Amino acid sequence: MARNNARPLSPHLGIWKPGIHMTLSIVNRVMGAGLATVGVLALVWWLVAASSGAEAYATFMGIATGWTGYVVLIGLTFAFFLHMAMGIRHFVMDMGAGFDLKANRAWAWVTVIVAVVLTGLTWFVILNKGL
């Protein structure tokens, strides 16, 4: 499987002018990977702690309501909503729509706005009643 490094590669990241659609494509992968690791860890920890009893649950909640907990949870909320909005955008593109440059850029921005607004709304509700 040795590869001859002298051979040319097809055009890659370096030659393209970065745009929101390209950036979001990368960010979407990173968000997915973050949810699959950090998000899953937090979810499983929460469930196992809840099933283990009040003491284990209190330990989890102690960390979740500390400032690191908030940073991670708000980050996960944003990651989910962005991944969700990007996923819906993918459904549209899977049907062959939304590929011309202007529409593609515009909808890419819409996913970011949707993610920010939904994350804000979610945490507005949470902080209003306390975690």
Add this chain to the structure above:
Amino acid sequence: MGNGTALGRVRGLGSAKGGSHHWWLQRVTALGNLILVLWFIISLLRLPSMEHGVVIKWLASPLAAVPMALFIINVFWHFRIGMQVIIEDYVHGGMRVITLGALHIWTFAAGGFALFAIFKIAFTGAPA
């Protein structure tokens, strides 16, 4: 079929015939996620608080425990497929085999613990 470049080695073999199924499952589980994760977030937001007793009482109800278990299965299936694609894109050679193995173990171990926790609460958690 040549044996020089990576392209030369695979030219003429055709596709592995598994790609479109993989791609399709990613979309099907994505649709499931859309429903189940939103259900999960809205359910948590509607709980009066995140105190232990409240959460246990909620999860002990079949109307929470069943979608919660489905949520775990669907989300884990989806991330298992997605992470495999990422690994196949960026990790090569022997490391790829190790990483894919680790992903598989992570998915099933974490999923097993999550499902057990849900069922434990559902079956023993709170008096009906």
